[in-house]
Amino acid sequence: MTAQTVASPLATGTEPGGRHWTPVAQVSEVAAARNYLTVDLGRTPAIVMRDDEGELRGFVNMCRHRGMALLEGCGTVETTIRCPYHAWQFDVSGRLRVIPQRPSQFAEVDQSRWSLLPISVAVWRGLVLAHPDAGQPDPGPELSALAGEAPESPVVTAGRLVELAGPVPGYTGSPLVRPGPAHGEVAVVATGATGMAHVLVSVPDGPDAPARAAALLDAVVDSLPARTTAA
Numbered sequence: 480m481t482a483q484t485v486a487s488p489l490a491t492g493t494e495p496g497g498r499h500w501t502p503v504a505q506v507s508e509v510a511a512a513r514n515y516l517t518v519d520l521g522r523t524p525a526i527v528m529r530d531d532e533g534e535l536r537g538f539v540n541m542c543r544h545r546g547m548a549l550l551e552g553c554g555t556v557e558t559t560i561r562c563p564y565h566a567w568q569f570d571v572s573g574r575l576r577v578i579p580q581r582p583s584q585f586a587e588v589d590q591s592r593w594s595l596l597p598i599s600v601a602v603w604r605g606l607v608l609a610h611p612d613a614g615q616p617d618p619g620p621e622l623s624a625l626a627g628e629a630p631e632s633p634v635v636t637a638g639r640l641v642e643l644a645g646p647v648p649g650y651t652g653s654p655l656v657r658p659g660p661a662h663g664e665v666a667v668v669a670t671g672a673t674g675m676a677h678v679l680v681s682v683p684d685g686p687d688a689p690a691r692a693a694a695l696l697d698a699v700v701d702s703l704p705a706r707t708t709a710a
């Protein structure tokens with residue numbers, strides 16, 4: 480593959496492993512309503528979720544009552560996001576819907592002011608990216624400038640979580656963008672404080688697209704100081 484590797488300039492702060500766009504999933508992993516995944520964006524625990532209208536949303540994974548983590552891992556919520564501590568419930572758009580202790584407690588609370596705190600979520604070439612700060616501009620144009628323009632066509636994506644044996648050369652805290660060997664192919668690598676790296680690839684659709692995506696993913700993973708991998 481092309482050796483060029485570019486550190487994304489999309490960072491907006493100096494927090495280690497934190498305040499920048501991070502590739503977190505393939506779109507197919509949060510394709511259906513109420514699908515969710517959790518991820519640490521530096522020091523910000525986050526939820527990425529598809530709401531009932533089909534929109535991807537992101538929230539800080541922290542209850543607005545006393546800060547309990549609301550969800551873990553990935554999956555699909557049945558109806559609402561229910562806090563495991565005192566059972567406050569938020570809908571999949573982040574709005575506080577139920578305070579079970581009412582009216583004996585919290586009678587004065589204006590629920591409309593206690594929605595989950597939003598983060599920024601974007602989709603670029605079939606990959607989901609998240610930023611711990613709300614209201615961030617779409618990173619797509621800047622990522623495309625780094626990766627090279629892609630054909631206006633659907634893409635095929637693949638991803639892997641890699642346990643690292645050491646630091647990734649050239650990694651300075653914001654995602655690495657690696658153009659692939661063919662036009663429109665790209666890999667994005669991001670590591671966090673846990674010693675794990677997200678590796679996601681996107682290639683233009685075509686008859687051999689899954690094979691090209693798999694080969695690009697293998698090539699990028701092989702180039703990392705990787706110890707073990709998990710699908």
Ligand code: FES
Nearest residue numbers: 542544545562565
């Ligand atoms: S901490 Fe979530 S309901 Fe109390």
